[in-house]
Amino acid sequence: MFLLRPDKPETEQDEAMFDASYKLFCERIIRQRLLVNNEVLRMGQLRQAFIDMVKANEGVDASNYRQDLLKKRLAQDFPQLAFHMPTKRNVCELVFAETLSKDALVDMLPDPSGTETTQSSELSQTDSDNETGRTKCQTTHEDTRTLYTAALFLKRLLSDTPGMSCPWPPTSENVNVTESQTVVPIGLYNLLSWIIGSTEEPTLDHYVNIDDDVHLKVLSVCQDIVYLASKGRKQTPKSLALGLTVRHLTGSSRIVSLLNRLGHCASWDTVLSLDTSLAQLTLVEVSHHS
Template sequence: MKCCIHVASKAKSPITSFSETSWASFVQCAQKWVNLNTAESFVAEKAIATFNLTETWRDQDVPVNVGFHRECYMLFTNKDHIARACRRREKAAKDTEAQLLPEEVDDDTPSKVRVLRSASDGPSLPKRASHLLPVGCLICRKNQYITDSHSRKRSKEKLAQCETLTAGKLLLAAEERRDESLLMHIRGRDLVASEAMYHLSCYRRYTRHLPKIPREGNPESNPYQAGYTHFCKSVVEERLLRNREVLRLSWLNGLFKKIVKEKEGVDISSYKAFSLKARLQKSHPFLRFLKSSRNYLVYVDDLTADEVIHDEATQPSSSDHSEDDTEEDTEPSHIGAGQGTKDSRLLYHAAMSLREIIETKCKTTPKLPWPPTAQDLQMDTASNLVPNELYNVLSWTTGMTTEFRTDGLCANVSVENNLKIVSLCQDIMNLTMRGRWLMPKHSSLAMAVRHTTGSAQLIGILNGLGHCSSNSQVLEHDTALAELQLQRGDTYIPPNITVQVQATLVWDNNDFGEETLSGKGTTHSTNENKEKVSSTTSRPY
């Protein structure tokens, strides 16, 4: 026996045989469902054809070879579902009739069926007054969610209310897309008075393919076009392209002002060289602008460096032009006073080269193992991590030595000063790598301060000045060392203990009352001291 209704796909109840009452309800509902064009309609058609449910069905016996799931029977005989399906059918019939009404059009114009709001696809929006559009996004007609970049929390995107009659480029985009579902809401309406709303993200996606609308009231994007055209033909094409000359931007700006005054009769003495540079870059992208001591050198991109340097000395003087053509007016200053001097430029390039050397050294040198032990925090390890170039620069800068070496090795410095120079080098490398590179000085100094004073605040002060690691990193280091010792087992013998030699064992209870941020996590340990017996003296290990 099988279910002859089966409209509930997840029905799990046992199949029940029809009684006279249930069979009568099933037949009556089937006669109602058969003309409603739904999933239940196919079940009704099949049942009517199989069991010959005509007007004389009451005289027939109830079939015994079929039954029903309880869930399927409840869905199929639900009177509310049948009523809603009837209403949907009546509404669809009215919409179809309204769409087929003839319109007054020319004989040559083909008839066009106008899409109604009630027949549009997508979820419906809450209704308001007749002259107002529904509250919701006109484009997506649903809620959009955005994620905060910092907290990573999701929240509903707020709706933006339209402030122009055509919603900016929304009407134009809808017309190009031929989106009738949107045009029926916004075509021929005052969107400001209708209080149209949309999500900004939906608006950007919907109008992305359209070009930018020029702002009203802006000056002409290409002013002095006649003078600029003559300037390009007589100067750019003749001298820069054909004669392969290298010209100063300030001199070109002065010549452009002169040409505009001759051709258009307009005095543009306030025209900045930076504006001319931007215009030349847009119209002649093959031009290159090299920043010299006080100005830009303009030349074509296929000139070599030797040709540019050779031609720089033969450039026209810009002293005849106003002071507005100087470097300070061509571009905003980012370095400060004295940036164009020879010494500053030399120091700048030296600093950039030194920074590149430090980054290369950090990328090519293996990092310290974790956790770093006493053997990894020796002076030799720190000296190997420091680039020789950085060491020599600091030695010369601080006056520790004046020796100039060409073999790439470190300069000769006394042992006391060598310790200070290597310390400074590690601070510079740690600052350059933004603390991502663990240096021996920072790890060992932080651990020494923790064991000596136990002050978390002192470690924080030194870390803020860039002298050692942070307190949290010291705690991680200490924990990692303890875990490493546990991994070695109970029978581990330190490397400085000699086997089969008489020794004296001393035990003591050491409680460190170190200062922590929370007042908890202080150290309580029992230490063991081994002393080897010698004929003269005993040396602790």
């Protein structure tokens, strides 16, 4: 009878087999996302991400890798992690840094309506994209909260914007580029400039400096937003000047109405009223000079 050395327990075999992928998984997801970015992830997400990483790096199907085994390894290697089992049965165990405050934890909680399979796939896809040099935009709860907060801030700015303050009818002195900037909040103008990559100057103290040709385009879009946010109650130099110009060039109410429906200019009635008022103002000025 031969004395055989007993096989290593299944746990040790699995750990040795996937050790390289486990180290990569810990570096990219545990350290970066949980400890540095202070994210909150589900245990099911982490398991699926680990399985995907093993497949991508070692070409091995690790779908049988148990979740409790991965949790045990993480608990041993990262004592600063906290594991929390929600009261709802259909919600997987949550994993996060124990230093995360209660308020921050609430803000970072993953959406309970999302499925683990989809979220896990997105989690691993991020790493796959980074490996191949490709980038993919993924929206997190923090991203949504940041964008929504920014939107509310801009909504308040737009609400406080008085619009054109000149008397009716506005003349050429009131419908130019310089006057256009006065109806556009600095926050809105700078945000669009940042979005399109025209500047990286982080300030709300003044309008950021961008190229003149881009400046006109940004100013045009900003005026459309001002007009749209007020539901057409706040006219802008663009909404009036464009409508009046198109009327004089084409005389077509259909074209002006089309541009109005797209949010680019004032309505046909407003343009017609402006044209009439300007004509009357001209007659008054002529009569005063004669």
